[in-house]
Amino acid sequence: MTELIFHNRTKSEGKFLYFPQEVLDIDSEIDTSSLSKVQLDTLKCISYAFQMKDAENSFSISDLADHFDIVLDTFRNRIRGLEKLGLLEPIPFRFGNGDKGGKVTCITFTTGSNSTEANSKKSQPIVRSSISDKSTNAALIASKRKASSELCAGYGLAIPPKQVLDQSEKQIIRPKGSFPIEQIVPPGKVSKKSIANSFKVVTENGTVDCKVRVFSDSRIMHASDLQNLLGVYTLIYNYHEWMLDSYRTEHQFPLNQTPVSLNHLLRIRGMAPNGKARERMRESIGAIYDTTFDLFDLANLAFIDDTLEPYVRQRYKCFEQCTPLVNTGTTGAPRIEGDRVIFGENASLFLISLPEHIFKSLLSSNYVFAFPPSSLSSPALIFSLYLRFRSRITSNKQSKDNNATYVENLKKTYSDMGATSTFGNFKTTLVGNLKQMNKANDEHCTSSLDEDNQVIYFNLWGYHGSLDLIDLTLSVDCHLEEMLHCCNVTSSSMKRPTAQNKLTAGLSFHEKMNELIFTDAARVLKPVLRRTTVTYLCVKDRKMVLTKYNSKDEIEFAIKVIAKASTLPIGVVADRVSSDLKGLRGLYIGDENRELNHDDMDTLLLLCGLKYKFVNIVDLIHSLNKMTSIHRDIEDVVWNGKSPSSKLLQVTQLFIDPTLTGQQGIAHSPTINLPSFD
The missing domain is CATH 1.10.10 (Arc Repressor Mutant, subunit A)
Incomplete structure (x- = not known):
């Protein structure tokens, strides 16, 4: 050869x-x-x-x-x-x-x-070897995989490769923004198909409990399913990151339908991909898809966090669509059993569509929330407790140990977490799970029992705490550096476990990404556009009002303040502000309805003896647009080089705002009074 x-x-x-x-x-x-x-x-x-x-x-x-x-x-x-x-x-x-x-x-x-x-x-046949009961049915697996690959191709998608799994095992993520589902799902299984629960919402009147109804045709998702949901988010994110080269080559933009491998999901959950595990995972995916959340109480609250807005609807689901990819021409075809339709019971691949705001955030937000990879393989109750600590404990960088203490009675923990078992069972399960944590061989997830004082000491990925079994009290400290390290976050300047979103930069070549970022910026900045002004409501206790006559320095200063308040990248804020300003009208005068540009306005105010920082420019624009009797006087000053008439001088003095005198702020606006920016 x-x-x-x-x-x-x-x-x-x-x-x-x-x-x-x-x-x-x-x-x-x-x-x-x-x-x-x-x-x-x-x-x-x-x-x-x-x-x-x-x-x-x-x-x-x-x-x-x-x-x-x-x-x-x-x-x-x-x-x-x-x-x-x-x-x-x-x-x-x-x-x-x-x-x-x-x-x-x-x-x-x-x-x-x-x-x-x-x-x-041959006269003597070879004696056949014994068959192992554990041997893999390779023919069936090959047939399924080939069918799944062909079905993926039918959607214009590729089957997820091992690279997606490798990246997903390094860091677990979910999209940025509020995610009330974390607070709502119970820590354990629920026998009922409909329950009522509540979650905390920060409003203009303080923190309140928002009521929610949860129901499902199959079963209600719980904390273990939430772990699977975060695994799905992670696999979807890394699938599209793996596809970036293809997207650039074909100038394509990701569609909100992603193939998710059942085996990959099992791997990042720390489960061996055997038959029983696959069956349980399919059942869990079905429960996530079936569970519906009625968050109708949100509509009645003046909540502060704008990322809650997409949840203000009666029927919220974690998956918009979830299709098992199987060959429907054979045994994979849907069939009726009793009052149920069975479909996808042998699927190893699912085509999943997320709620639109979740998918957009996964693509266009500047960062994502990160979680410890081993947290998905922990008991569901331990994972729920970890999420509770994350949401309630803020590390204090000024303290000696970079931590802040959180103390809570265990009965309150039981009540707030919506546990469906009795308090006694909840306590027994929690104590048992805490004692078993060392078996995970994770140095950042450990526990020890002080038998003399009946206290369990534990470390949940940087949250060091104790559970007093006599007083039934939880006491927890956040060790910031360790907490960030466990989430594979290396920046020492952070106080929350977030990671840079690689998809945002990777998809920046496509015009649709710019549209998404622009739309997201509008939602966060909350611009109120009028004919002559744009007002931004994202800065707490201040209205940021701009006109087209603000100077370059003033606009740049405003952009810095807005970016800091909104946490958006400064470039995104600058693009949005620039676009908003281009749409504003200025002062129009004369028979030809000619608009004064920035230099013209400078000339008018200078020759009329006015200083920018003392003038209510908004009122000036509105009023002078209507006062056509002095338009000729303005034309003479601005474009004909004449001195202002006594009438024009008298009128323009009306727009001096005494409330602006001596104050530091962006000129032209009586509503802005900003501190120095550092």
């Missing part, structure tokens, strides 16, 4: 298969009756590799093991077993850079002595 050269491979990818043949039909080429079930399954895996081979007709052994969720060492042993039978043989090759294979082997399928013709001449 002529020596092969592989240009697209490296030694780090390890042993691989090579397929020189145009057609591979294992069943017709060899006598399979003498092979064990495990050997047949391994050959089916090889058939799948033939179908999915790359441009150089090759496929890595490690990738093949990953595709079928087989432990790599186990799969290598199976491959070696086929080599001993003569069904696979090594062939010489070298890499494109001139390196020889070394320890890396290239193997190809061959019928060898096990061909159909050779075996027909």
Whole structure:
């Protein structure tokens, strides 16, 4: 055989298969009756590799093991077993850079002595090996995966690769902004299909309890499902990050429908992808999709956080759509069982659409919230407790230990978390979960029991606390640096675990991203546009009013203040303010209805002896636009070089605002009085 050269491979990818043949039909080429079930399954895996081979007709052994969720060492042993039978043989090759294979082997399928013709001449058949009950049904898996891949392609999507899983295991994320679902879902399973609950909302009148009704046709989602939901957010985020190169090449923008791998979700939850685990995960995804939240009480509250606005509707769901990708032409077709329609019970891939505001935030917000990767594999009650600490404890960088203490009675914790069990069961479960934390072998998730004083000391990813089993009191400190480190956040200037959103910059090439950012900026800045002014309401206790006659320095100063108050990138705020100012009208005079530009207004005020910072420019524009009797006088001053008439001088003095005298603020506006910006 002529020596092969592989240009697209490296030694780090390890042993691989090579397929020189145009057609591979294992069943017709060899006598399979003498092979064990495990050997047949391994050959089916090889058939799948033939179908999915790359441009150089090759496929890595490690990738093949990953595709079928087989432990790599186990799969290598199976491959070696086929080599001993003569069904696979090594062939010489070298890499494109001139390196020889070394320890890396290239193997190809061959019928060898096990061909159909050779075996027909044998008088003694080979004794068939025993079948392991735990062996993977590779043929079925290959069929499902091929069908899922084809269905993904039908939506113009690619099946999620291992790179998506690798990135997702490094950091768990969710979109920025308020997320009341974290407060609403109960920590444990609920037998009822409808419950009432409440969550805290900060309003203009203080913090209040907002009532909510939760219901589902199957079952209500709980804290374990919330862990799965964060896993879904993470996989969706990393899938679109992996697709960035393709989006740039094709000048495409992500659609709000993303393929999510069941096996990937199990991996980041710390679960082995076996049959039972997959069944439970499918059931959980169904519960997330079915659970509906009636947040009607929000509409009656003057809440401060504008990110709550998308939840002001009676029927909020965490998934807009959730479609199992299965071949409906076979056993995957929907069927009726009793009063239920069964669909997707064997799906390994789901096509998920998020609520529009969640998906937009995932793409266009400047940052995302980060969580410890190991938090998704913790008990649901421990995860709920961690979320509670995150929302209630603010680290104090001025304190000696960079922490702040939070104390709470355990009965209040039980009540606020909406636990559906009795308090006694809640306490027993919590104590048991805290005692078992050390089994996770996570140095940032530990516990110890002081038996003499009956106190459990614990560390939940930077939240160090104690539970007094006699007084039933929780006391918790936030160790800021450790808390951020556990979330893979490295910036020492942060007080919250947030990470830079890579999708925002990665998708900046597309005009739709600019539209999203622009729309999001408008929602946060809350601009009120009039004919001659724009007012921004995002700065607490102040109205930021601008006209088209503000100076460059004044506008830049306003942008800094607005950006700090809104937490938006200063460039986004600048673009939004610039766009708003372009749409404003100024002072129009004369028969030709000619508008005064910025220099013209400077000339008018200067020759009339007025100073910008003492003039109510808003009233001046409104009034002079209507006072047509002095328009000729203004024309003479601004464009004809004449001195102002006594009438014009008298009129313009009316717009001196004594309340602005001696105050530091942005000129032209009686409503702005800002402190120095640092």
